[in-house]
Structure formats: structure tokens, C-alpha cells
Amino acid sequence: MNRYVSVDIGGTAIKYGVIREDGEILRKNVMNTEAQKGGPAILSKVQKIVEECCVKEEICGICISTAGVVDVKTGTVTHSAPLIPDYAGTEYKKTLEHRFQIPCEVENDVNCAGLAEYYSGASSGSRVALMLTVGTGIGGSIVIDGEIFRGISGSACEVGYMNLPGGEFQSLGAASALIKKVAAWKKEPKELWNGYRIFEAAKGGDQLCRRAVEEMTDVLGLGIANICYVLNPEVVVLGGGIMAQKTYLKEGIEQAVAKYLIPQIACRTRLAFAKHGNDAGMLGAFYHFKHCRAQNESV
Numbered sequence: 001m002n003r004y005v006s007v008d009i010g011g012t013a014i015k016y017g018v019i020r021e022d023g024e025i026l027r028k029n030v031m032n033t034e035a036q037k038g039g040p041a042i043l044s045k046v047q048k049i050v051e052e053c054c055v056k057e058e059i060c061g062i063c064i065s066t067a068g069v070v071d072v073k074t075g076t077v078t079h080s081a082p083l084i085p086d087y088a089g090t091e092y093k094k095t096l097e098h099r100f101q102i103p104c105e106v107e108n109d110v111n112c113a114g115l116a117e118y119y120s121g122a123s124s125g126s127r128v129a130l131m132l133t134v135g136t137g138i139g140g141s142i143v144i145d146g147e148i149f150r151g152i153s154g155s156a157c158e159v160g161y162m163n164l165p166g167g168e169f170q171s172l173g174a175a176s177a178l179i180k181k182v183a184a185w186k187k188e189p190k191e192l193w194n195g196y197r198i199f200e201a202a203k204g205g206d207q208l209c210r211r212a213v214e215e216m217t218d219v220l221g222l223g224i225a226n227i228c229y230v231l232n233p234e235v236v237v238l239g240g241g242i243m244a245q246k247t248y249l250k251e252g253i254e255q256a257v258a259k260y261l262i263p264q265i266a267c268r269t270r271l272a273f274a275k276h277g278n279d280a281g282m283l284g285a286f287y288h289f290k291h292c293r294a295q296n297e298s299v
Helices: 039-056 092-100 109-120 169-173 175-186 195-203 207-231 241-260 277-298
Strands: 003-009 013-020 025-032 062-066 069-071 076-079 104-108 128-134 138-144 235-239 270-273
Touching (some): 003 109, 104 109, 104 277, 109 235, 109 277, 169 175, 169 207, 175 195
Parallel strands (some): 062 104
Antiparallel strands (some): 003 013, 013 025
């Protein structure tokens, strides 16, 4: 079977591996992104990853998932948050295809997560699926009949910037907001807190942590409801590191969504949690690559 190298580039870590034609991840690894070194340094790391994989076995495609806004036709990062300096303008497709003479396709990381869940995860079989990743910020993607809906400028579903009472969706409902709130309430440095500690404290009866989590789930419910009024998706898939707390969060988010949605829509909207975890970016990049290749062959 054909084999592909897939690389998922985030602000903190670069996850990469080799994926077989049938979607099985044969091997995988992870390294620090070192985002502060900027786009050129990250591009250099990706080239070394691909080179390493090509030395070990025959690779027939390069699949890239990355943070930032991506022009999927040119495989170029067109916009990036300040976390990665000099990242906008990074030409993955052009650079990697020229060096390795292997086809390459590039897609945004949240879109890749949405594709992974659509093809082999929590939204499999759906017609309209909304994917939300809740971490340091909040990202979103829309998959309609297997296609990413991109909007006119390729930046559809940038839901983290959606305005809610009190601020942006991600400034109120992301994990970073939860940590900031708990630290402020306890008058302690943010560095002493993380999502895991907050949830463990909440489970143990810490009232401040419980209140903070409840406020976060209410914000998530409001944001999800607002998006559902526009998209009317079959399923809303929740991913990102904080959603590892599925057992603790599920009921609260479901209740909040039901509170803000009219029953006619709420009863037809399924809430699900992502299946693929840390592999979502790699798998989604692989599915995106395969989809692009199929489209090219049909032309």
C-alpha cells in the first residue's frame, strides 16, 4: 500500500507520522515547534521530517496540517497569529514539492480536525457538521457533504472572534480564559494553574473551580447555539485538549446549548466529542490530500 508522511504543525508541538493508504497510522512522533523562532525555522523542521521519512521508506505524498489561514490552492499560509513570527507567506507546497518531487497538500489544522471526524470519527455519515476545537483559543470548521466550507476569503468559521456579551467567544470560553479566571479569583499566579488542575479541583469540591467551569460551559453553550442558528448542523463535534474532560463537561454543555436553542433546532442537533484526539490533524491532512488528488484526477 502507498504511504504518506503527515505533519500537524501547532503553536506548541509538531506531530508527524507515516500513514498507510487505508488511513492506518503506522508510526508517529512529536517535537517542539519552538514557535518563537519563526516561520522559516518551522519550514526547515518540516523539511527534515519529510527527509527522514523518505530515507526510511518510499513516500508518495506529503500531507500538511497547520495553524493559520491557508490558501489551499497554493499551499501557502496567508495569515497567522503573533505566536509564530514571520509565518504568513510560508510556502509549504511549493517548497516541499520542489525539494522532494512528491505532491504536497496543505490545510488549516481545525479544518483537518473536522475532516478527520467526518471521514472516520464522530461526525461520520453527517451532511452538515460543525467542528469546534477548544484550547488556548477556539477554532471552528464546517464540513458540508464532505467539503470544507471556506467562505469568500477562505476564512469561514473563525468563530473564536465572534462577539458575545463581555467579549470574544474565545476570550470568554477557551481554556486560557478558564485558567485566567481561576487564578484571578484565587489571587494566585496563572502559572500555578492549568486545565487539568482546575478540573481535578472542581471534581474534588472546590467551589471556585466549579463555578468557573460552569461559567465556561454556559459560554460554550451560548456560542454553539448562535452558530447553530446560522448553520443548523446535524452534529456539533467538540475537540481540543480541554475536551478530554468529556465526562465532566458533557451534561453542562448539553444543558447550556438546550437553554439557548429553540426546541425545534435543539432536538435535531447532536452534540458529540471528537474521536481522534491528538491524531486528528495528521489524519485530516491525509484525508485532505486524498480528496485533492481525487479531484485532480477527475479533471
